[in-house]
Amino acid sequence: MSRSKSAYWIWMGLLGVAILAGLVAAFQLFTKGHYLFNANDVLMWSLPLGVYIYLALTSTGLTLLASLPLVFGIQKYEPLAKRLVFLAIATLVGAFVSIGLELGNVWHMFYIMLSPNLSSPIWWMGFIYSVELVVLAVKFWRLHVGDWHSPLGKVLGHASFLAAIVAPLMIGSVFGLTESRVTYFGPVMSIYCLMMAILSGAALCLFYNLVLARIGGSGLSESIYAIQDDMARIFTWAMGLVIVFTLVKVAIESATVIPDFLNYHKYAQIFGGIGNLNTEVILGLLLPFVLMAIPSIRSTDAGRMLASGLVLVGTLAMHMEILLAGQSRPIGPKAEQYPDYIQYFPSIYEWLVMLLAVAVALLLYTLGERYLKLEAAPEH
Amino acid sequence: MPRYAMVIDLQRCVGCGSCSISCRSENNVPEGIYWSNKITETSGTFPNVRYHYIPTLCNHCDNAPCVRGCPTQAMHKLENGITMHDPDKCIGCKYCEFNCPYGVIYFNWRKPHPFWRQQDALIEGGTSSPAEEAKKAGGKVIPYYNPERAETLPGIRPKGVVEKCTFCDHRVKKGLLPRCVEACPADARIFGDISNPNSQVSKLLGKFRPFRLREQLGTDPHVFYIRDFNPAHYQPTKGGV
Ligand code: SF4
Ligand code: SF4
Numbered sequence: 001m002s003r004s005k006s007a008y009w010i011w012m013g014l015l016g017v018a019i020l021a022g023l024v025a026a027f028q029l030f031t032k033g034h035y036l037f038n039a040n041d042v043l044m045w046s047l048p049l050g051v052y053i054y055l056a057l058t059s060t061g062l063t064l065l066a067s068l069p070l071v072f073g074i075q076k077y078e079p080l081a082k083r084l085v086f087l088a089i090a091t092l093v094g095a096f097v098s099i100g101l102e103l104g105n106v107w108h109m110f111y112i113m114l115s116p117n118l119s120s121p122i123w124w125m126g127f128i129y130s131v132e133l134v135v136l137a138v139k140f141w142r143l144h145v146g147d148w149h150s151p152l153g154k155v156l157g158h159a160s161f162l163a164a165i166v167a168p169l170m171i172g173s174v175f176g177l178t179e180s181r182v183t184y185f186g187p188v189m190s191i192y193c194l195m196m197a198i199l200s201g202a203a204l205c206l207f208y209n210l211v212l213a214r215i216g217g218s219g220l221s222e223s224i225y226a227i228q229d230d231m232a233r234i235f236t237w238a239m240g241l242v243i244v245f246t247l248v249k250v251a252i253e254s255a256t257v258i259p260d261f262l263n264y265h266k267y268a269q270i271f272g273g274i275g276n277l278n279t280e281v282i283l284g285l286l287l288p289f290v291l292m293a294i295p296s297i298r299s300t301d302a303g304r305m306l307a308s309g310l311v312l313v314g315t316l317a318m319h320m321e322i323l324l325a326g327q328s329r330p331i332g333p334k335a336e337q338y339p340d341y342i343q344y345f346p347s348i349y350e351w352l353v354m355l356l357a358v359a360v361a362l363l364l365y366t367l368g369e370r371y372l373k374l375e376a377a378p379e380h
Numbered sequence: 381m382p383r384y385a386m387v388i389d390l391q392r393c394v395g396c397g398s399c400s401i402s403c404r405s406e407n408n409v410p411e412g413i414y415w416s417n418k419i420t421e422t423s424g425t426f427p428n429v430r431y432h433y434i435p436t437l438c439n440h441c442d443n444a445p446c447v448r449g450c451p452t453q454a455m456h457k458l459e460n461g462i463t464m465h466d467p468d469k470c471i472g473c474k475y476c477e478f479n480c481p482y483g484v485i486y487f488n489w490r491k492p493h494p495f496w497r498q499q500d501a502l503i504e505g506g507t508s509s510p511a512e513e514a515k516k517a518g519g520k521v522i523p524y525y526n527p528e529r530a531e532t533l534p535g536i537r538p539k540g541v542v543e544k545c546t547f548c549d550h551r552v553k554k555g556l557l558p559r560c561v562e563a564c565p566a567d568a569r570i571f572g573d574i575s576n577p578n579s580q581v582s583k584l585l586g587k588f589r590p591f592r593l594r595e596q597l598g599t600d601p602h603v604f605y606i607r608d609f610n611p612a613h614y615q616p617t618k619g620g621v
């Protein structure tokens with residue numbers, strides 16, 4: 001067996017073990033219940049929900065990038081389109097795995113359709129992401145059979161783009177509409193989610209292409225190489241946007257005297273930080289931005305890989321920080337039963353849910369690359 | 381159709397906890413979950429210090445955030461104003477729990493009443509196991525099981541769904557008062573139809589200045605608090621500089 005072949009099977013073996021472990025955890029969750037998570041009636045949404053938000057938004061970001069060639073007709077990016085659509089599907093499947101294992105009773109999901117509540121942001125979020133998954137799958141099939149420009153293909157492209165704009169706004173409003181938790185920042189949360197989607201999508205696109213080139217051994221193909229520069233630029237701009245947003249948020253949090261915010265602030269640095277800047281913001285946002293601002297680093301593959309890798313970890317940490325800090329204090333009578341502040345570290349089951357979600361996405365990436373000719377582009 | 385509401389008279393309330401205990405047995409509420417609960421607040425600094433006790437339950441809000449956010453309408457309003465839950469439709473997303481500004485919704489993280497499900501006896505051959513005990517008493521899972529609860533909700537809610545106070549909808553339907561109201565030895569809980577100007581609740585609300593919890597959120601809670609438990613006196617004084 002050649003070296004690359006054995007590496008492939010080792011990789012598949014690792015994914016297999018991860019998926020198996022995740023399935024065992026899933027079985028335990030279904031039979032025993034979610035007390036296996038380190039969540040409780042104060043801090044009820046934990047790592048699996050953070051992973052869901054992260055993967056779903058990343059998938060959205062990938063869809064938005066795919067829209068550049070597919071909706072806005074930028075031909076230069078066409079060699080990326082099919083792969084991006086596929087990655088968006090695979091990442092969204094990972095997101096669904098994570099939320100599926102977070103829900104107390106996933107079998108009742110059909111009531112989302114039978115008994116819809118149109119005033120619920122969770123309903124809209126579930127609905128739009130389900131539609132998105134179907135549209136992306138059909139779109140991928142059309143691209144796979146070589147249909148790049150038919151009217152149906154165009155409609156699908158536009159539909160997935162629209163869904164990708166609205167979906168992060170819905171995730172944001174799940175939090176932003178919670179009037180009892182002011183620290184989730186109202187409508188601003190929706191804009192934040194949209195920007196984070198573009199950021200983690202761009203980071204994944206950049207990182208993935210570089211890893212792929214390294215695995216392939218032959219470096220980036222010429223057509224992709226030319227696009228990587230632009231992707232690096234989009235990535236840097238997305239970082240800039242999120243930085244501006246984050247600094248405004250930090251400024252508001254530092255200046256306000258609203259008690260909820262003061263309390264929030266006290267607990268908002270789960271991973272530590274310097275002054276009012278959290279560690280994940282420094283290492284996962286500011287540092288990669290600085291790296292990408294230095295021309296000699298920006299232009300190297302290693303520099304891009306480091307920067308996008310940091311952002312991929314950083315954005316997950318940022319979602320977790322926001323998610324946890326807003327739920328770390330008991331509300332009303334729950335203060336009788338719980339301490340003033342809930343300490344949280346994920347249980348092994350929560351880690352396994354994350355592992356399963358990520359491994360499923362990675363398995364799909366791997367199979368896609370092997371069997372689905374992801375670099376196909378139309379003849380012009 | 382009546383619109384049910386509750387008035388809690390804090391001057392009458394002695395903080396005995398009867399409401400919570402009777403609620404537990406009426407509704408087969410599992411350990412760790414509280415349909416009826418309390419907030420205790422301390423004010424002042426030692427030695428000038430006292431504590432306040434505010435009994436809590438679901439406020440059966442008119443603009444209930446828990447209802448608005450529930451994706452499947454599992455959490456819903458009844459015509460009589462009660463905020464009701466349907467575990468059959470609940471997907472266990474916990475958004476209602478996240479959304480409720482009053483901390484009165486709980487999730488069933490495990491099969492409820494784990495203690496009474498235990499099959500092992502404390503002393504082998506000497507004592508019976510909790511599960512045997514419950515069975516001997518004729519209960520379902522718990523020896524003190526109240527079958528009447530099952531008239532409108534599963535008697536014991538399954539794991540993976542939320543639960544909360546229902547104003548004892550199953551009793552109200554039959555013309556009975558919620559169990560906590562009936563059990564209160566101090567008559568501190570007054571229940572009734574707020575849409576009827578002659579009901580006891582309406583009369584009390586016109587007589588005393590009521591307050592509600594976190595009113596500024598616009599949820600329109602239907603549990604009202606009147607008066608204050610404070611028998612203390614003090615000498616008239618103008619303070620000093
Ligand atoms: S108190 Fe909470 S659970 Fe009850 S109706 Fe209001 S928001 Fe819903
Ligand atoms: S946990 Fe159940 S009742 Fe609560 S919002 Fe979700 S589906 Fe609705």
